[in-house]
Structure formats: C-alpha cells, structure tokens
Amino acid sequence: MTVLKIARVAAIGTAIQLLMSQTAIAETLKVSTFLPPKHAFNRMLEAWGQELSDKTDGELTVEIFPAGQLAPPPRQFDLVRSGGADVSVVLHGATPGRFALSELAGLPLVAPSAGSDSAITSRRLTELAPDYLTEEHAGTRVLWMAVTPPLMFHVKGFDPSNLESFKGKRIRYQGVVWQKIIEAMGASPVPVPPAETADAMAKGVVDGATFPFEATIPFDLAPVSDFTLTPGIASASFSVVMGDHAYNRLSDEHKALIDATTGPDRAEAFGAMWDKGEGAGRAFMEKGGVQVLALEQDKLDSLRQTLASVVEEVTQASEASGLPVSDFLNAYTK
Incomplete structure (x- = not known):
C-alpha cells in the first residue's frame, strides 16, 4: 500500500471516529x-x-x-x-x-x-x-x-369526624411521620403497600388509609370506603x-x-x-357513595395541637442524628 493510500485510509478512519463521537448512541x-x-x-x-x-x-x-x-x-x-x-x-x-x-x-x-x-x-x-x-x-x-397534596383519612365502618372514634382503629400508613400521627390519634398504624390497601380494607385488615384524593382512583378506594375526612393534614x-x-x-x-x-x-x-x-379524585369517591366530611374548626384546632407534638418529636430525633433540620426547614418554609 502506498504512503498516499495509507494516509487516505487513516483520514477516513479519523473522520469516522469523529462522526461517531459526535453522534449520540440510541x-x-x-x-x-x-x-x-x-x-x-x-x-x-x-x-x-x-x-x-x-x-x-x-x-x-x-x-x-x-x-x-x-x-x-x-x-x-x-x-x-x-x-x-x-x-x-x-x-x-x-x-x-x-x-x-x-x-x-x-x-x-x-x-x-x-x-x-x-x-x-x-x-x-x-x-x-x-x-x-x-x-x-x-x-x-x-x-x-x-x-403530595395533603393526605386525608379514607375509612370504613366509623365516623372519622369524631376524633375519639380513631382510638383502637387500624390505619394503613407509610413512613415515620404518619406512623406518629396515627399513634397520636390513638389508632394503630399498620404498614400496607399502597397497591394492597383496597384489599386490606375490604378484608378488615385495616379500618382506613391515608391518601390524597388523586390516589383514590388508581388504588380504587371508593368501593371499600364509607367516609373521607377533610382537610388533609400531612403529606x-x-x-x-x-x-x-x-x-x-x-x-x-x-x-x-x-x-x-x-x-x-x-x-x-x-x-x-x-x-x-384532587377534584377528580373527590368526585370519584362521592360518585362511589363515599361521604366526604369536614372536620369542625374546634376539633381541627385540637388536632393541630396534638400534631404539633409530632412535629417536635420528629424534628428533635432528626437533629439528634446530626442533620441540619433547622436550616432545611427554614429554607423549605421560606
């Protein structure tokens, strides 16, 4: 092979490599x-x-x-x-x-x-x-x-607008925050995967669950719920x-x-x-026969006081682990 041919081959090879480097791989x-x-x-x-x-x-x-x-x-x-x-x-x-x-x-x-x-x-x-x-x-x-938009309680078999009725009930939860919320209300938190919630409510494994309205559609909660309590209280x-x-x-x-x-x-x-x-989820629940209840103001104020202790407990535990809790929350709520 002549020197000229070798040079041409090398040039072609270089051009191909350059083209490949500039072209995104699928x-x-x-x-x-x-x-x-x-x-x-x-x-x-x-x-x-x-x-x-x-x-x-x-x-x-x-x-x-x-x-x-x-x-x-x-x-x-x-x-x-x-x-x-x-x-x-x-x-x-x-x-x-x-x-x-x-x-x-x-x-x-x-x-x-x-x-x-x-x-x-x-x-x-x-x-x-x-x-x-x-x-x-x-x-x-x-x-x-x-x-998420603030989560609400969707329950079966009891009136959630009477906060005392939560005592002894089993409520599906996910995460430390909701575990402590449910415990503060006198109920028992039960860990259930989201996709298994409707089945757990239907079989009586749990008496209720916490989801935003939007999630009630894909998880099909209307057929297994009697009441939804508003407003949502945590996300x-x-x-x-x-x-x-x-x-x-x-x-x-x-x-x-x-x-x-x-x-x-x-x-x-x-x-x-x-x-x-959220609007579509609420309509889905109401169309399915679920009664959406609003917590009276005095009861909501009482619940807020109860949940303030949850906020304090969770933040103190995180701070004890060395996390920048105050800085983070100040930045988040700014």
Missing part, C-alpha cells in the same frame, strides 16, 4: 415504578419520555415498568443504584429513617409560605435537593422531588432518581437533555397535575 431508559399504570407519576413519566424522544428523533426513549414489576416500594431506590433499572420513583416513607430530611417536607403544619399545593411544595423541595438531599440519594441523580414525599451509572453512560447531548427536562420546572408541572387530580 438509548432506552428502563423506568421502574411501584404505582398502577394510570397513576399521575406514570402519566408524567410517559410525557417526559415522549419529550425526550421528540427532541432526539427517537434516539433517547423510556420504557416504563409500573405496578412494582421490578421491585416493591422499599426496594425502588436500591434497584436503581445497583443498575437493575435506570430511573425509579422512590417513596421516602417506604424505608423509614433512610430519607430523614426529605420526609420532613411531609410534616403536618409544615409548608412553604407560598402554600401547600403540590406544585409549590414539589418545586421548593426540588430546589433544595442539591444543597440538602444529595447525600440521602447517594449513587443516584435526583431528577425531581414530589410532595408524603417522593423522588424520581436516575442511577449514576445510567446517567454517566449517556452521551453529552443526552445528558444535557436530561438536565434540561428535569429539575424544579418538571417538579412544578408534576405537582400541578397532582393538584388538578
């Missing part, structure tokens, strides 16, 4: 959730996936595995961190104590000064994640955080995370797109979807 992100297919999380993840696909001409897509197909709620975070999935939805309360700072966003009586709508709380928690929550989510990249926090291994294998172009389509704006949009779903 990727499908494996997304795991423990929630039913019609849940707001899955609908938002589908919309996000469509956006990724549209902006990359199909080179970056998502495949969603809902309803705990890959792992139950407590294992979603480790599933992503170990590489079993690329993205997952993490319910912080499913692993008590592991996400202690994140869970503080769900405390009763605690919300940003702008309000307790999910669009507001989810955005604020996402804004604080880089400064306060990265250690709790080590090994993953937080795409966005989510805080639950979530994170949508991507494994470091998954993010690092992406091209620079795809990484930039992931960054641009997640974060506070995505959290606010998701929260707004949740807020909008």
Whole structure:
C-alpha cells in the first residue's frame, strides 16, 4: 500500500471516529415504578419520555415498568443504584429513617409560605435537593422531588369526624411521620403497600388509609370506603432518581437533555397535575357513595395541637442524628 493510500485510509478512519463521537448512541431508559399504570407519576413519566424522544428523533426513549414489576416500594431506590433499572420513583416513607430530611417536607403544619399545593411544595423541595438531599440519594441523580397534596383519612365502618372514634382503629400508613400521627390519634398504624390497601380494607385488615384524593382512583378506594375526612393534614414525599451509572453512560447531548427536562420546572408541572387530580379524585369517591366530611374548626384546632407534638418529636430525633433540620426547614418554609 502506498504512503498516499495509507494516509487516505487513516483520514477516513479519523473522520469516522469523529462522526461517531459526535453522534449520540440510541438509548432506552428502563423506568421502574411501584404505582398502577394510570397513576399521575406514570402519566408524567410517559410525557417526559415522549419529550425526550421528540427532541432526539427517537434516539433517547423510556420504557416504563409500573405496578412494582421490578421491585416493591422499599426496594425502588436500591434497584436503581445497583443498575437493575435506570430511573425509579422512590417513596421516602417506604424505608423509614433512610430519607430523614426529605420526609420532613411531609410534616403536618409544615409548608412553604407560598402554600401547600403540590406544585409549590414539589418545586421548593426540588430546589433544595442539591444543597440538602444529595447525600440521602447517594449513587443516584435526583431528577425531581414530589410532595403530595395533603393526605386525608379514607375509612370504613366509623365516623372519622369524631376524633375519639380513631382510638383502637387500624390505619394503613407509610413512613415515620404518619406512623406518629396515627399513634397520636390513638389508632394503630399498620404498614400496607399502597397497591394492597383496597384489599386490606375490604378484608378488615385495616379500618382506613391515608391518601390524597388523586390516589383514590388508581388504588380504587371508593368501593371499600364509607367516609373521607377533610382537610388533609400531612403529606408524603417522593423522588424520581436516575442511577449514576445510567446517567454517566449517556452521551453529552443526552445528558444535557436530561438536565434540561428535569429539575424544579418538571417538579412544578408534576405537582400541578397532582393538584388538578384532587377534584377528580373527590368526585370519584362521592360518585362511589363515599361521604366526604369536614372536620369542625374546634376539633381541627385540637388536632393541630396534638400534631404539633409530632412535629417536635420528629424534628428533635432528626437533629439528634446530626442533620441540619433547622436550616432545611427554614429554607423549605421560606
């Protein structure tokens, strides 16, 4: 082979390598959730996936595995961190104590000064994640955080507007905060996976459960509930995370797109979807024959006093662990 031919071959090889380095490799992100297919999380993840696909001409897509197909709620975070999935939805309360700072966003009586709508709380928690929550989510990249609209009691067989009637009842819960709330009301907290709640209520394993109105539709709570007590009194926090291994294998172009389509704006949009779903959830319950009750003001004031002790207990326990509780709460409620 002549020197000229060798030079041409080398030039062609260099050009091909350069072209390959500039072209994003097609990727499908494996997304795991423990929630039913019609849940707001899955609908938002589908919309996000469509956006990724549209902006990359199909080179970056998502495949969603809902309803705990890959792992139950407590294992979603480790599933992503170990590489079993690329993205997952993490319910912080499913692993008590592991996400202690994140869970503080769900405390009763605690919300940003702008309000307790999910669009507001989810955005604020996402804004604080880089400064306060990265250690709790080590090994993953937080795409966005989510805080539910305040959860309500949905019960069977007793009138929840009489707070004394909670004594001795078994209430499905998730997380340390709700465990302490239920105990403070004289009831017994029972850990039941979200997807098994309706069955547990139908069989009498529990007498009630705590969910926002929106969640009553995918978890089908109307057929097993007699009453819903309003207003909601505390929330639950979530994170949508991507494994470091998954993010690092992406091209620079795809990484930039992931960054641009997640974060506070995505959290606010998701929260707004949740807020909008509250009306539909309430209509679903009422159409199913569930009576929605409003707690009288004097009883609500009494309950607030009771729950103030829960806030104090949880925050003191977190502070004893060396967490920056005061700084975090001051920033969150600002």
